[in-house]
Amino acid sequence: MANSDSAFRRWLRGEVDLSAELRTAEMPAPPEGERYEPRHHPALIRMIARQSHRLYVALVAVLCVVLFTVLLLAAANLPAYGDAEAPTNNQVSERYVNQGVEETGALNAVAGMMLDYRAFNTLGESFVLFAALCVVTVLMTRGRRKHPLPSETDYADYYADPIVHTMCKVIIPVILVFGVYVLVNGHLSPGGGFSGGAILSSALIIYAMVWGDERAHGAIRESTVRRTAALALGFYAVSKTCSFYMAANGLTGVASPGVPGRIFSAGLILPLNVAVGLVVCCTMYSFYMFFRRGAL
Amino acid sequence: MSLVQSFPLFSIVLGLLCAVVCFVTPKQWGRRITLALLLASCVMQGWVLRFCYGNQAGYTYQLGHYPAPWGSEITAGLLEPGLGLLCSAVMLLAVIGGGRHIGHDVADGKQHLYWVAVDLTLSALLAMCYTNDIFTAYVFIEICTISACALLAVREGGRSLIASVRYMVFALIGSSLFLIGVVFTYAVTGQLLFPQLREAVAALWAAGTYRFAMTVAIALMTAGLAVKSGCFPFHGWLPDAHSQATTASSCILSGVIVKGYAVLLIKIIYRAIGAEVFMASGAQHVLLLLGIGGMVGCSIDAIFAKRLKVMIAFSSAAQIGYLFMGIGMGTAAGLTAALLQIVNHAITKPMLFLSGSQLADASHGRMDFPSLRGAGHRNVPAGILFTIGAVSMVGVPLLAGFIPKLYFAREAFTLGWQRWPVLLGLAVSTVLNVLYFLYTAVLIWLPQEADCRFKPVTPHWDEFVPGFVLAGLNVAMGIHPGPLVALIEKAVALLGR
């Protein structure tokens, strides 16, 4: 006891290096140099890695087989395919189909469901795109360190090819018109914000491919793309929140279903479709530009 | 309907809007906007909590003009605003405390994107807490995953890239499993909202039809969320991700994001599937055993960790084991202990990360233990904070870490065969905690060697004030846990209804 007491006192005075004892007791690791430079034994490491990799593969294979079997059995246990009496065809989907037109004004029940009945999901979804845009921006913009890029000559643009060039002059306006049609008719026919936005962005992407990304960068400014996406997202979030807030307080919305079948009908669905389409278009185009030239 | 009841919706949308504003404004605005948002969110969640506590009841808030099975809903009991408050407060303190590191680790051109990611994370976490719709939950899980990846990958240099790849692979597997579970659930019930889902599942289970598909769905959803929150055998990504990020991100990732998934799991178990059906499926035993495995296995890993932040991250994985063990006990008291563990870990772990990285700063940024020797003398506030956190993690009475352990142990005695593994796990894990946390706490107070080349640093107020706030909360919870326990018990009672 007296001994330990004096040891404690010595420790208090700072004469005992407890860490050395503790380290040897708990961490029977090799000394400093080897611990931080294990490449001294590459053969050993490679062998360990190969063994652990084999173990990993075996374990994962077993896991996959088990998962596959269980999922197949569960699929066999599901209601029959195409069955009209399945639990999914309950009063929820019936109301979407049968009363959707008069309640939302949208002929396309999918659009009515996504942008009116369950609009909160779609709000989240456009923000998934926005979040992905942020991460891609973070990853693809060069920070302090310079990353070697492939040389510019690697990117041949197709402008010099007369066939491609001439065809694209015709095709791009057609694609743009088709995209706008799909976008604004989202509540009347299949399509809507997501597909329309993707089609619009494909026109922009073709433009950037053929005329070269520098020219596309000049024509469609970085700040324009970012501001458009931000405005569209902001509009979606604000307008839908207003609508939610009014509904929760028992007020009817300003936007009425209108006459189903007209282009200006279905209340908020048309503007929301346009907003979603702009977000999708800007995001996809930005993805393209980031992957192509490493900047918007 | 009073204005307070709209606050959950407002806080979610405000987070999204602030993210958008930060995206287009210059970077110096991002920090201010985010701080204001986090503060506003704290106030709103606190207000909602007070409202619900006053009423002793929760409420559901209809989103849109259509009632429950057709439109979507958010719901607020006591659990949701409480956790929202916890998330907002911890994120606020983490962002203040790690502010200088953000300036150092994140390139100037990307700083506004960092704030975007913080805002989106807050919004997604709040939505995951409040949502009453299983598919909305999926969408916001993905937002949370992506913005967590941004928080991680935004750091220049280091191995944050590989850590992000690893994190994303695991996270994507997790969300796919969750989505398959949602698909199976929808296929056999035809519902997506929690209350209707619970009725449908109970009816289905009583009738005995599609029971196998439902069990698989429960298992897949649980497994997906367990992968995402770093439950034991799937925790491979967690130490890298949490240790490679910048300090504020480490605090957010470890302190609140993994908890968000766990809370969603709790909500799905109690609100969407129904506790009886979940217990009948037998999934809780698996969770219990995995939790105990994590408590022991990750603690052993932590002992062999060679760098401070890796050790703290492994300890996070071990602490998440406690949480899953509590869920796996399957009783209300077990769940109470698990929620206490969430609170305890959410206030202790950011403190450890903040003080740990300051100690490393006092050692020229080196994280290995030999360099950290005597670091407490070089940065006294950080040393004190780290010591408090480490002692709390070990589970010394009068600190927060003791409370969940006490409740776990007390609950263990009421269980059947689970009693022995739980008690054994608690004992072994505590001993292992002593080995690595007390060792580190002693190490940083050892006298410096004569030829020490590190100079003492003068700590800046914004580095240690958030830490001391967290330490104050920690001590308060340890000394006087009564109100918190009462609140959580009420929240659990409301959750099961």
Place this chain on the structure above:
Amino acid sequence: MGAMFDHLLHNYEEAAAIALLSIGFCMLLFDRNLLKKVIGLDIMNSGVFLLLADRGYIAGGKAPVMTEAAAEATRYVNPIPAGLVLVGIVVSVSMSALMLALTVRVYQTYRTLDVDHLYMLMSHRRKGGRA
């Protein structure tokens, strides 16, 4: 067992969806090339979406677009799975863009796409310096 097999044969779309899902899952876990992992992820997600969209199909149903041309249809298919899959497709494309960006950065930094090699780098090239 036989009954179960018959049921599976009837649910052939689901079986194919699960097959896609498993192929994608195996690619995601086994393939060492990061790019192939990303493609595997997309295939896996497509499998999930196929599984979900099958749940909405009703034999003899028409697409739920109530134009005059489709007015004589006796019944429409369920719109909910279509809407959910639409959300899922967009989430999936965001995820693949993110993963591809990570892939590019990883290749630029480490000059390899082999994931095992990357993890080896991660675990064995520990030197001092900030975490």
Place this chain on the structure above:
Amino acid sequence: MMTVFRVILLIGLVGCAIATAIVRKPMQAVIIYSAFSVVLAVLWITLEAPDLAVTEAAVGAGVTGTLLYLTLRRLNLIDQDEAHKEKMREEADEHGKF
């Protein structure tokens, strides 16, 4: 009739997926993946989900395919085959161009 068509599409889909998994070159995998998306888009039509078909064709086959291709270009992986590269180099030497 419809069922036969659907089964053929499904077989094509699974075949594409397997082919993507087993081909060696990333470029081949990317091309087969685009084909996979197109088949899937047709399959959505047979499932009476035209919204999905439009979106899948634009997003799955179009944008994802483009992004995958661009990634390959940035990584210089398009002609990864060493023998092929060698042959190209020899040809270039012979003709004095490339």
